[in-house]
């Protein structure tokens with residue numbers, strides 16, 4: 001039987017299949033490249049993770065021995081992240097603290113690293129909000145500590161807008177088929193991403209269908225750098241996505257930014 005979903009149910013469906021859709025993402029390699037770029041070697045750092053979602057990077061940071069505060073404004077993502085804590089070894093789960101909200105909701109503390117991974121910065125809808133986010137991150141970093149995130153290259157995305165794609169993933173639990181439609185508005189500098197989802201068991205029974213839409217804002221790199229500079233962060237480097245071996249160029253569609261809170265001059 002086919003179950004067509006309402007928009008609330010569609011959102012639920014998107015959350016329920018999120019980890020399956022992105023199962024091939026190498027979260028551990030991404031975390032390792034962030035730790036390397038941030039100069040975090042020993043496993044005792046305090047990490048602030050913005051937009052932790054269902055906690056896949058979080059668990060890798062904690063697995064490397066670090067303490068992580070993971071925040072997300074989406075309670076439903078956090079519900080999944082919290083449920084997954086019970087599947088982790090107790091010492092790793094004990095290093096993770098999930099908080100609902102945005103960076104300004106996180107109590108002031110000094111972190112060794114802040115990060116926002118998998119397009120979190122593309123969710124920020126205005127230059128003022130971008131600068132406010134940077135400012136709140138900067139307030140929570142130790143002098144010399146880094147803020148590292150990946151983001152679409154807004155300039156490259158406007159020249160070569162993202163195309164739709166179709167993905168089918170099968171696990172022992174069932175089959176998820178996703179048609180992703182992307183519609184870029186060059187004036188609003190944003191891309192509407194609509195996920196049309198079909199989930200069923202492996203025999204096609206219990207079919208659920210739904211559509212879920214999110215928007216990504218296409219930040220030109222100079223706007224990001226200016227927001228960070230205004231917030232008191234210095235630009236250290238910009239790389240292609242999770243490739244710290246070279247500096248990004250204009251063709252790189254996905255970028256990884258490294259900012260640092262300056263160390264005050266010694267007297």
Ligand SMILES: C[S@@+](CC[C@H](N)C(=O)[O-])C[C@H]1O[C@@H](n2cnc3c(N)ncnc32)[C@H](O)[C@@H]1O
Pocket residue numbers: 050051052053054055056057071072073074077101102103116117118119120123124
């Ligand atoms: C594509 S998901 C990435 C989740 C997770 N980092 C991962 O890699 O699976 C983007 C996340 O950013 C969160 N988000 C959106 N706006 C945010 C904001 N202003 N501050 C922090 N997180 C935000 C969303 O709720 C969502 O969970």
